[in-house]
Amino acid sequence: MDEEGETILFYSMNETFVCWNIDDCPVPVDTDLGSIVDNFEHALHQMGFEGRMSINVDCKKLNSNEEALFKAGRIFYLPYGETMYSNYGGELHRVLHCLKSRGHNVLLVELPPDEKCLFSVDSLLKNSRFLGGGKPRAKKELTPEEMRPLYDSEEEEEEDGSYDVSDLSNQKMLDFSERIKHVKGPRTVVFWDAIDCPFPLCFSPEQIFQKIKSVLMKKGTNDNITIWAYVDERSWRDKCLGNKTWDSRIYFLPAGDRRVRMLNDMYLQCRDAPLHHCPGLLILVSNHFSGDPFYMDLFQDMEHQNYHPFLIIPREHSNISESPDEWPQSLFNRPRKSSQGPLPKKPKLDAA
Structure with missing residues (x-):
């Protein structure tokens, strides 16, 4: 230094x-x-x-x-x-x-x-x-x-395919502190507010990932899925940020001010792995974006990176009303229109 x-x-x-x-x-x-x-x-x-x-x-x-x-x-x-x-x-x-x-x-x-x-x-x-x-x-x-x-071009190659994030799952917790590389092709990235929509405590991280992946693939997404879950400091963090022994691409991060943290991480994801020639789906599961036009605007800007943003609002699912066998089917069965909802009007600048 x-x-x-x-x-x-x-x-x-x-x-x-x-x-x-x-x-x-x-x-x-x-x-x-x-x-x-x-x-x-x-x-x-x-x-x-x-x-x-x-x-x-x-x-x-x-x-x-x-x-x-x-x-x-x-x-x-x-x-x-x-x-x-x-x-x-x-x-x-x-x-x-x-x-x-x-x-x-x-x-x-x-x-x-x-x-x-x-x-x-x-x-x-x-x-x-x-x-x-x-x-x-x-x-x-x-x-x-x-x-x-x-x-020379300032932009790096889109994805060099040198390694997939799954190869690192047992070795390193991917928390955006460094650039995250992905293999080429379509992908689905999920940012999950596990405080607004907690996971069933009976599931291991591996089971959580496989259940979410199964529902998404039935909806027609590709199988290149990565999940970042933002968890309560007092419960899931101690359980899931300590010894990481599962193979699936699910990573648990401390929530903090989760709306700000999640949005910053979504931008880092789009910066690390921009999609120029193939589609991508960015799924946000959270209650904390829909009522704020500032955050919703920034979230929808992900579309400029060729990521199709999709917001799921899990209000009635916060207490895990489904049985473990059904979870999380009803969450992803909600119509997209009701998930996004109309955006509030932006406040105007007094000086304008």
Whole structure:
């Protein structure tokens, strides 16, 4: 790991996404708003980030200064993201490390205690560092070997087929901390909220997987199925995250703020294994998405990755009303229309 203040010579032509929490780092009242984006661009160029840049803002409410910046069309604002990071720190830290493990350069702008960010070039340079340590500074000259990757395709092959996740089931709990590879072809991925819809306690993880797989295949899905189950810390976690001895592709993860965690993991799944030339089905079993237009919009965005999203709302199934022999047939027999339901209207931005 690099020392905190060590300078790292750096150069990248990849696009840079700036994620800015205005609640934590507000725009100073007397700041020239037109200069802020320019300062970000100049600072990034001095750090070696030469690609396109976009600024994405998350906050509960814009003040008048910030509304002017938004209206100028120089930032993107998430107007209903006030619930997005209710467990902001821990989940953000996890996702940043997930991105770093996938080859992204993660740059943090962290202010010392009691210091305001003026969003000047000098302030941004002073307070920026890579996740893990080290301050990037632009390389002035690149060797031919360093230039060559800049012109190669940024996208990796869709799926290289080097290994299937089932080969790792007894060796490693797949929790999205690293890139997950899949074999080529159609697939079905299931994200199951096991707090909203608990599994029958009489079943082993192997039996749970086989029962869900059997019902899905009767519905016409392919047999390449992976299940991620988000479980209560006090019950299933101790049982299923300890000794993993089953062969099926079912993985148990701690729920935490499960709506945020599950959504982030779904995006990581789509990023790890995009489907360009074959279909895929993404099934979400949860009560926690249908009533929130912000989360439902993000969930339905999975379709842009060629994953067909399908939401199942298990309200009347939460207490396992079926007999063990029938489970989970009635859950998957519900009409799709009633599973999805109409979406609430999105709230409008006051500044628009």
